Amino acid sequence: MAASCVMQSILVSPVARVNGRTRVNQLAVPASYVPSLRRRNASLRVRSMAEEEQKKQTTTPVTPSRAAPQPQPKSTPSTKVSTKFSDVLAFSGPAPERINGRLAMIGFVAAIAVELAKGQDVFAQISDGGLAWFLGISVVLSLASLIPLFKGVSVESRSEGLMTSDAELWNGRFAMLGLIALALTEYVKGGTLV
Known part of the structure; x- marks a missing residue:
């Protein structure tokens, strides 16, 4: 994580300090292209797709039908067996x-x-x-x-x-x-x- 922060700080700033000397960073990328991690109070939000699916399923309204359909007996599927x-x-x-x-x-x-x-x-x-x-x-x-x-x-x-x-x-x-x-x-x- 420390390496990631150092790499981002090098990429963000056009001027880098190495061993107390100031030199121009040749890998400079404009700050608008690289997200800054300097904000300490940034909140990280992780969402699970399963939670979203569950919310969608629970929020769909269920309309009661007038006559409940009779469950039809399931026909037994013909099981394929090997004919060798x-x-x-x-x-x-x-x-x-x-x-x-x-x-x-x-x-x-x-x-x-x-x-x-x-x-x-x-x-x-x-x-x-x-x-x-x-x-x-x-x-x-x-x-x-x-x-x-x-x-x-x-x-x-x-x-x-x-x-x-x-x-x-x-x-x-x-x-x-x-x-x-x-x-x-x-x-x-x-x-x-x-």
Whole structure:
């Protein structure tokens, strides 16, 4: 700050004193071009633009409307998801757990239905021609699950009401656990559950 004051005093005055000798300042600039800092009582005022914006917002008059508009429900924007093969089928991607859950839900219901109808356990169902049905249904359901994901449609954008994407995930998880528990119980027991 001291250097700034010295520089301004040199620029303002045409005559400078250096080591007690008077000499003419060659860098002299007329005083009208350089603001003088010699006024000691000059007040410095700093304003924030945020304060000005706040004052403008508070001073605008609000006119009450006769009928308040009804708030419209916001439509859920369709979330863009990556359609790359490696992203869709990644370990934490949208496809693997959903496809496995959907297959487990159908497999669990089919295993219980065949067990009740024919009296066969899960292993007997698979060895009695159930493997071909399992592979066929798995391919069809996997393709049906992957096609919307490759088109960029997110599962969350299509879930409404009671049937949400989270509910489908949890139902699939329980079906996977149920199918494993059914097979393990029948293996330990040595026969059908029912």
